[in-house]
Amino acid sequence: MSFYELEEFAESVIPAVSVTVTMTWPFPSSSSSSNLLIPKPSSKETDRTVNDGGPAAAVFTVVDFLMNNKVKKTWLLLFVQIAAFTPQDNYLINCGSSKSSVVVDNRRFVGDSSKNSSAYLKQGKSIALENPNPSPTSSVLHASARVFTSASSYAFDIKSMGTHFVRLHFSPFSCGNYDLGNGNFSVLANGVSLLSNFGADFSVSKEFLFMVDRLELEILFFPTSDSTFAFVNAIEVFSAPKDFFVDDGGIALISPDGIQEFKQKISSQILETVHRVNVGGPRLTPFNDTLWRSWVPDEEFLVLKSAAKIAVTTNHQITTRWGY
Template identity: 45%
Template sequence: MGNLRIPLFLFFFHIFSLLFALSSARFSPPDNHLIACGSASSSTLDDRRVFVPDSAAIVCSSGSKISVSAPPDASPASSPLFRTARVFTRPSSYEFQIKQKGTHIIRLHFYPFSSRDFNLSSALFHVSASGFVLLTDFGTSFPQLKEYLVRVDAEKLLISFAPARRSSFAFVNAIEVISAPEDLIGDTARLVNPDRIEKFDGLSRQAMETLYRLNIGGPKVTPFNDTLWRTWVPDAGFKNSDSVSKTVAFSGRIVYREGGASREVAPDNVYNTARVMDGAKVSDSNSNMTWFFAVSSGYKYLIRMHFCDIASRALNELYFNVYVNGYLAYEDFDLSSAIYFLASPYYVDFVAGVDSSEQLLSVSIVPSKHSSHLRINGLLNGLEIMKMNNTLGSLDGGSPIILVLESPARRGFGEFLRSVVCGLAFMSLLVIGFMLLLRWRAETKNTGTWLPLPTDVSGGKLADGNPVVSGKLVYS
């Protein structure tokens, strides 16, 4: 018999090498602030993350630091973070030291229990961070997790809370501030207009709120199985009923390659399942897979579509069209030409607006003219919808909210003096402007009739755009 010790040694060496590679590949963010608000001790979650008390991070401008706890007889919460909360009766803020500038993930946990002194479900308040308004007149009677992506270019990040009314208050149960991987948010996307596709620049400078994160064709993915501690829900509640799609699963190895998506963009559990269009069941050009999402009008949205061809037998067999809001966003998309490998992840970012007459955003996969009845005609593995800030820097409401969250004593006498000087200068300008207005009105009474300005302005030119794409998709 041969010597079995060497093969056995190699086997265990391979196993330990694999485990070491997996552990070393796990994302380790430079900034990783995990705060259990109102708690006197640390809390450990099922995903092994440890949240520490908030006593060192909180900065109050006025008022006391109020900590509340759920009563002992209350129904047990699903998370230890929901047993305590921090309540603010005055504008207040948390301050976080930032080691690495760039995009950060901010998660706010709200669990409105009722304590002896406060019923958290009656709170009404505003929240802002890094110059962006995150929430206005916010209140909730059920548990909520709010997730945001905000670029931070300073050495400190302030997350501010302010009661919306004098008689109201603000609260929060837990806060996460995590450095996002550099490849999580790129700077460009495909802007989908009704008549053309344009390039959208400056995406990484936008503040965004995560609204929907779907594992298409697969089960729920929990934070334990995601390197960025995200939750992905099944798509069944968002997809229109159809008979042309089916779900597929992949038991092989997902191959992450340069130029494609990383494991931080989406985990294996998203890319190893998909919903596909069965070419044999496609009857006409109106066949499609479509997902609908309730959104607010007046904003632009980032639509991120995750692809990983786990269903084709060979390269260059899968072609399909992508529609956003019924408008053609990508024609004859060939995943093979984008990533050059099967079972290798890739994503595409689209930006689209929703006008005042609509409250729904739709995403569709439609067969291409290159599709074949002998192969699948479309595929999607994951889908994310994120609201982008409006022109006023707000993610919730049309008007900006200015929260004065630091007292003159904290800002320092120099800054206070500059504020006084600027105020006096502004008042002086108002007085001068008023005197000039009075003088102008007096002079116009003694002048002749003014001739109107010409209204025929010529020489203007419309900006050249991309070729016009086809009209809206008609759903069958």
């Protein structure tokens, strides 16, 4: 079945869908990873909703399984995402900020130096820093950071066990004796490695999806040596929609031997988002996505743009136009 046949199938099930692609990978606890998706500032002309024109969106997801830092398997998933969603667990932390809260994309982030959210910090030595020269175009979440000089953690009570999103935001700046671009550290979630020997030279967000099977989620930051430190600007922890991953059917394993059914449960894997691509569509921002995600257009990934065509849905009919 071709890509456009898959799109036509989705259109026959769900009216007025927007086709999107997410690329993620699960990885062993010893792996390290670098960011491959840096959201760019968006304009009002390109801000649109993922589920534009309908109550749901058909999403194609490509997942790579990493083993010894080499891609061994690729999965192709097709699942349906309902437009409206309110997570049962929803923690939004503006790290290092003394402000009670700030609103970003219609979401309220609370400062971890304020009385209401300081309880999330559980152990270790940390310092709250404010960016002395914040850029007027940067996110308000980049105006402060929490610096850890020893192993330190945040802990969040979990109301609904299951798949959760964890997003970690990093934006280095210099303040006093600290140049955050020199930090080097690792991050664990309930004892499982998310980042290893990580450092951020520029603003970046790291997104992970994994199963939380206990009533507390601890995110531990620890410097890789006594001479360095860890830091984070903002943290998001929220539960994913029920059955966000299709474990029973709908998953294909793509290998040199062809396409096969993948029988393991993808929800049991630890996934990191690598690329999130809106195929044939514009850049999308967290403001207009029901799970507050950033999507990039597919033009930069096309090897030969003149050989590509865009499929457009109109009154449940799919038409195509060539080129960009």
